[in-house]
Amino acid sequence: MKLLRCLFLLLFACSLPLRAELQKPDVVLEGAVTVAQNHTHFFVPFTVPAGVHRISVDFSYDNRREEKTVFNIGIHDPSGFRGQSGSNKDHFTIGPGDATPSYIPGTIPPGQWKFLISVSNIRPEVTSKYRVEIRFNSPLEDSSFTMEPLETSQRWYRGDMHMHTGHSDGFCGSQNGKHVPCPLFLTAQTASNRGLDFIAISDHNSLAHYAEMRELQPYFDKMLLIPGREMTTFYGHFNAFGITQYVNYLVAEKDGRTVDEVMKDIRALGGIASINHPMSPTGEACRGCGWTPPGTVDMSQFSGVEVVNSGRVMDGFWDQQIAKGVRLTAIGGSDNHDATKAEDQRGALAHPTTVVQAKELSVAGILDGIRAGHVFIDLTGSRNKLMDVDASSASGTAHMGDALAIKSGVDLKLHVHVVACANDQLRMLVDGKVAGDPLPVQGDDQSLDTHWVGDGAKHWVRFVVMDTAGNTVLLGNPVYVNF
Template sequence: MNESSRYSYRFLALLALWLAILGVACATDSEPDVVLHGSLQGSDNHTYREVPFQVPSGVNRITVQFESTGRAEHTTIDLGLEDPDGFHGPQGLRGWTGGSKRLFTVGVLDATPSFSPGPIQPGRWALLLGIPNIRPTSKADFTAKIWFGHPGDPAWLPAVLNPPLRSGPGWYRGDLHMHGAHSDGSCQTQSGDARVPCPLVFTVEDAAKRGLDFIALSDHNTVSQANDIRELQPYFDRLLLIPAREVTTFQGHANLFGSTEPLDFRLGSKTVPDWNALLKQAALLHGVFSINHPNRPNDETCMGCGWTPELPVDMRGFQAIEAVNGMDASSPKYTGIPFWQDQLNKGFHLTGIGGSDNHNAKLPLPMAGGSMAIGLPTTVVHASELSMKAILDAIRAGHVFIDAQGSRDRSMDFVASVDDRSAEMGDTLAAPAGSAVHVTMHATAVDRGSVEIIVDGQPFHPSTDMSIHGATQAFAFDWPSDGKQHWMRANVRAADGALLLVGNPVYLNH
């Protein structure tokens, strides 16, 4: 390492330490924290070399991207990682890729396959280079870029590990609630003789077969599935796997999406006396927090399932509500839609989402065994790309509708405009008193259905015929504004009245 590289390294290490001491979590990671350079020559053949670097305190993840020259001359560099305990310590060698991986991560809870998760001690770490082949007259240069993660970082950082699976804006379809072996999801054994915790791979395979674009793996009060996700995501390059957890308390359940950081869920304890204390914790983790199945019972049949907080809750701590859980969209007793709309009427901009709550990935039927099939319902998100950050940002923004029966092709859009200003689902639109709010909408693959318009929880009947008479139907109508705060959204129903699509609101004058 030359002198300028050493100076650059020391400066970056000190900067990272300073940020960690101040508790500053970087919002982006466009630049690595450490960059190491080196070179190899013929005399390095069949040897091992340590390339040390310092890890400051307050780090809980190390991500390495390694690049080298000389492949045209068959130079081969194997790669491993040592922690401060040294090669013969309790953990010591944290992993060895051979030459199979040039990008890997090691975190407290999860790691790239061939590496071991665990505590990230401050001190001297080292890349371990093995050189099985370099010709006597050859030379190879290498560069190692290293990113440090910190407590509170969202799960989509570092970005180098989480590139979008698909570029460009679109409507992406997913399921935001499911359980596997890491909590109470179960399925029959290979022989069929017993029911056992169901391996996560079956959940992911089933979601892929159903044509979903993303799923959130939301086991109860744990994120241990994050390590399995590290193994599965590279293969499933058309299905985004979002780490999540169902925060399961005695006063209600809620899904936290996009974080693998610790969260104390012990509601009613000294450390978490009420929901507001829990919400303050969650806000530091940069994820999306959603109340689950709020109208379920909270008794021996489903302990803690219903939303029954003992003390008032600041609903601004949530970003979404599971308005549809499984097939409850048309169930007056269990549907979460009335609860969601009550919160909208109180002025909270909470996105309505859906989740299957699947507990058996091997189910062939939608309701076999009392569990919903994966993708039933589907949450459809208008996002800038298929990436974890983009999907969660779009859910926060309310750019969402729910396909209540989990089809692959039913869709809707809903846009309100005043003069040259417009707003899609989830957006806010200024509509002065006396102005006409012009609404346009399209519905696809719901032939013989009909559209219903809801304003502030009550039906609004436009003069336009809202019946659907083909594969795709366009609608337009005007709504007279009184200049006050309102919200407006749409549902699509089948000919028999079954709820098919649930739209999120446009907010007027909020």
């Protein structure tokens, strides 16, 4: 009997979908069903303690395929119905702002919940054992709409970090040409058509778009949907990435929160944040668009800054922060509000594109790449332009976004690999200022070498690619010297 029990548990483990970072279940429900329960419904109760904001459920049972056993499932909270998905799902999650389709998002009240099993078919000779694994507050499902990376290759991934839909102020033309809230699906479809590997839909202060993103992610299995939210305050806007829980964004000088308090909550939940269009003017046309928070803000709590918004390069604020010792990763965002905009229009989706070197196409992978500064911005929204930077000296090597210590008088060798930028020019900037003569890019796949001599102080060295008209084509993150 012990051997049979072990084999049974092994079969259950193998029957569950493979999921990355699957935490140990908080509750396990097990039982057996016979023909006596055919065409009946029964509930299996379990207790949800206080402090739970998300539940995730995995369901499995034996004799499923070979004996045509079919169980339908659902769930009730202490007040009643929260969803039913028949036999088409073995996994579902319910959170405050999102849930697996078939289930109702919302708060998770403590108390007695009931897992529903409806026996649709079981043969007379069959006994089917089932197992329900219930997990509370899954970090993976709080941060992502997919349980597995969409791709496991380390490479450069292309995305757009800032866009809006009908869940905030995104509008587009309807079938009859009316000005209507733009559906989220249209944003995702346009992004996919433009060859993006990931997008972060960042509707203002809302959780509502997450439910649609969770529904769409299985369909868009080549493009990662990253939870995003534009924290919109009177004194500046910033995007939070990788969290789905509500964060109190109500920053105010009187009876309000501070930016630091908001950032503390975002980081505690495992997310990162990036300041949006900090050099934009603030006024009646764009309320709070510039960065003017009251009091002192700990800028080191941010991971990035939007250096390119739509087609506008705004790198002055970025350089100012680096000069103060704060290493913020430069990213870009289209700030798209109309998914139907053609690519030659300002604010078109994927213009600019943020290109991130990541170990895999997952929320954790992309956010880690941003944290590391392994990022450049493609202002043309191309599918193939690349810029990679490596630095070396006697003390070691560094990649774009990394730091390297060099003494005064030491030569820093810089190797830049550029793709699809023939006839453009490569320019080096030190501390935000152009240094040396531009280097011509003559081929579609070219490596260029240059150098810079350190003086023992802190500096940041970065590169941009410019076209013949003087427009920025690619903008890279720095190699930090003596930071």
